[in-house]
Amino acid sequence: xxxxxxxxxxxxxxxxxxxxxxxxxxxxxxxxxxxxxxxxxxxxxxxxxxxxxxxxxxxxxxxxxxxxxxxxxxxxxxxxxxxxxxxxxxxxxxxxxxxxxxxxxxxxxxxxxxxxxxxxxxxxxxxxxxxxxxxxxxxxxxxxxxxxxxxxxxxxxxxxxxxxxxxxxxxxxxxxxxxxxxxxxxxxxxxxxxxxxxxxxxxxxxxxxxxxxxxxxxxxxxxxxxxxxxxxxxxxxxxxxxxxxxxxxxxxxxxxxxxxxxxxxxxxxxxxxxxxxxxxxxxxxxxxxxxxxxxxxxxxxxxxxxxxxxxx
Amino acid sequence: xxxxxxxxxxxxxxxxxxxxxxxxxxxxxxxxxxxxxxxxxxxxxxxxxxxxxxxxxxxxxxxxxxxxxxxxxxxxxxxxxxxxxxxxxxxxxxxxxxxxxxxxxxxxxxxxxxxxxxxxxxxxxxxxxxxxxxxxxxxxxxxxxxxxxxxxxxxxxxxxxxxxxxxxxxxxxxxxxxxxxxxxxxxxxxxxxxxxxxxxxxxxxxxxxxxxxxxxxxxxxxxxxxxxxxxxxxxxxxxxxxxxxxxxxxxxxxxxxxxxx
Numbered sequence: 336x337x338x339x340x341x342x343x344x345x346x347x348x349x350x351x352x353x354x355x356x357x358x359x360x361x362x363x364x365x366x367x368x369x370x371x372x373x374x375x376x377x378x379x380x381x382x383x384x385x386x387x388x389x390x391x392x393x394x395x396x397x398x399x400x401x402x403x404x405x406x407x408x409x410x411x412x413x414x415x416x417x418x419x420x421x422x423x424x425x426x427x428x429x430x431x432x433x434x435x436x437x438x439x440x441x442x443x444x445x446x447x448x449x450x451x452x453x454x455x456x457x458x459x460x461x462x463x464x465x466x467x468x469x470x471x472x473x474x475x476x477x478x479x480x481x482x483x484x485x486x487x488x489x490x491x492x493x494x495x496x497x498x499x500x501x502x503x504x505x506x507x508x509x510x511x512x513x514x515x516x517x518x519x520x521x522x523x524x525x526x527x528x529x530x531x532x533x534x535x536x537x538x539x540x541x542x543x544x545x546x547x548x549x550x551x552x553x554x555x556x557x558x559x560x561x562x563x564x565x566x567x568x569x570x571x572x573x574x575x576x577x578x579x580x581x582x583x584x585x586x587x588x589x590x591x592x593x594x595x596x597x598x599x600x601x602x603x604x605x606x607x608x609x610x611x612x613x614x615x616x617x618x619x620x621x622x623x624x625x626x627x628x629x630x631x632x633x634x635x636x637x638x639x640x641x642x643x644x645x646x647x
Numbered sequence: 648x649x650x651x652x653x654x655x656x657x658x659x660x661x662x663x664x665x666x667x668x669x670x671x672x673x674x675x676x677x678x679x680x681x682x683x684x685x686x687x688x689x690x691x692x693x694x695x696x697x698x699x700x701x702x703x704x705x706x707x708x709x710x711x712x713x714x715x716x717x718x719x720x721x722x723x724x725x726x727x728x729x730x731x732x733x734x735x736x737x738x739x740x741x742x743x744x745x746x747x748x749x750x751x752x753x754x755x756x757x758x759x760x761x762x763x764x765x766x767x768x769x770x771x772x773x774x775x776x777x778x779x780x781x782x783x784x785x786x787x788x789x790x791x792x793x794x795x796x797x798x799x800x801x802x803x804x805x806x807x808x809x810x811x812x813x814x815x816x817x818x819x820x821x822x823x824x825x826x827x828x829x830x831x832x833x834x835x836x837x838x839x840x841x842x843x844x845x846x847x848x849x850x851x852x853x854x855x856x857x858x859x860x861x862x863x864x865x866x867x868x869x870x871x872x873x874x875x876x877x878x879x880x881x882x883x884x885x886x887x888x889x890x891x892x893x894x895x896x897x898x899x900x901x902x903x904x905x906x907x908x
Contacts, residue, residue: 358908424751429744436667444663447663450753
């Protein structure tokens with residue numbers, strides 16, 4: 336399954352072994368295992384309801400695991416949750432900013448929950464406002480912030496304790512492209528400082544951009560694990576041809592040539608894997624319809640593995 | 648379920664958060680306890696005095712306002728703390744997701760909930776102190792023993808804050824708070840020796856009143872203000888303390904069940 340990266344030496348920051356979680360008899364997470372190494376950015380991908388957020392919630396000790404073990408910094412989450420939480424930063428999916436407080440107070444008071452001295456908290460808060468370009472909004476009420484600003488503040492708040500591990504649950508969902516790129520830029524800067532990340536996302540482009548390694552989950556299980564490039568190579572090959580309209584002649588041709596393809600209502604997705612011969616034939620014989628030749632992406636892997644039908 | 652080891656002084660940081668928010672509109676927060684007793688005293692003093700000759704309580708003849716004034720403090724303690732841990736805590740928990748954010752920091756759920764209850768008691772104490780001062784100006788409180796209201800308000804605030812948190816732990820939606828208010832708070836407001844002495848009620852109603860925490864709180868506020876009491880103040884104090892501890896525990900249990908899944 337998947338492409339394993341050469342194992343790095345040293346203690347992993349996060350180690351998940353046969354982790355399981357049930358809610359009212361429904362299995363949300365079904366015995367999964369993975370490890371995140373220091374300095375790595377690790378992605379949890381999957382459709383809605385795949386169990387990503389359940390894993391995230393178990394990491395910071397919000398939801399107790401029903402089976403298996405979960406260790407952060409070598410500490411068990413059941414007993415060492417307080418120590419773990421003092422060394423991680425969590426950016427939750429929901430907006431949990433404090434609407435009764437100003438932007439600056441949100442940072443200061445959150446620092447208080449970590450028992451950071453007020454002098455140090457002020458210093459950190461100033462730094463973070465600058466880092467996320469929030470200085471002008473210092474005294475603004477949280478309710479007045481746009482989605483992009485609120486998300487930047489949430490991330491700034493998650494960094495108030497200078498965490499070693501940063502946990503991001505869908506950090507850019509609902510943001511405009513400008514905000515998303517600014518956030519990616521900041522995450523890259525943090526990575527350069529040696530921070531470790533674990534993130535969930537629905538955006539394959541984001542995962543391909545940010546993650547060193549990732550898993551694709553579905554129905555609480557891990558389907559594959561690997562690097563973005565490795566997964567593309569292994570599961571969909573290097574190139575894709577999309578043709579609209581299902582054509583029996585074309586399908587027979589592909590069948591004879593042993594080329595894999597997925598059939599949808601209006602389209603055929605052909606995994607041509609850089610085979611220029613196939614591409615030429617299709618160009619010559621079947622090009623009458625709308626036809627796209629493109630590189631394979633992580634999204635193709637995702638859809639191929641988790642299926643194309645709607646989930647909700 | 649509830650681990651005592653999960654409770655540390657860290658809860659003070661959550662209490663501080665509430666204090667900072669409270670101070671933002673402190674003028675409004677102070678206005679209510681400042682004016683409320685004045686309205687009641689005027690309404691009952693001017694409007695009711697003519698209808699009621701006076702009241703006999705603990706063997707003493709009292710004017711109606713003198714009898715009722717200490718009860719206003721008890722009622723205010725109840726409302727301030729109960730509404731804080733019901734509506735206000737529910738909004739923070741459910742709509743603002745403030746607790747969710749806190750739960751990513753080294754705070755335990757127990758500390759967050761304890762802080763909310765202690766905060767509600769603090770708010771009730773501030774209101775009770777202001778009211779005591781105002782009623783003192785009307786000559787309705789004997790000092791310095793009237794200042795015993797301060798620790799008493801804190802205990803009463805804990806009791807009603809804790810029971811409020813218990814209802815927050817079990818209520819399916821914010822509208823459902825109408826139920827405990829209608830079935831629990833309002834009967835207490837009326838039948839706890841607040842507007843007439845319980846001694847005038849039939850026997851069964853007198854016994855029922857003994858189960859009301861507000862009855863004991865009002866007994867004690869009256870004791871602080873006037874030095875008069877129908878029951879043994881130690882019994883009332885013990886009842887309030889036991890009630891507070893019992894619902895502190897139930898509040899923590901129900902909130903844990905509600906939030907940790």
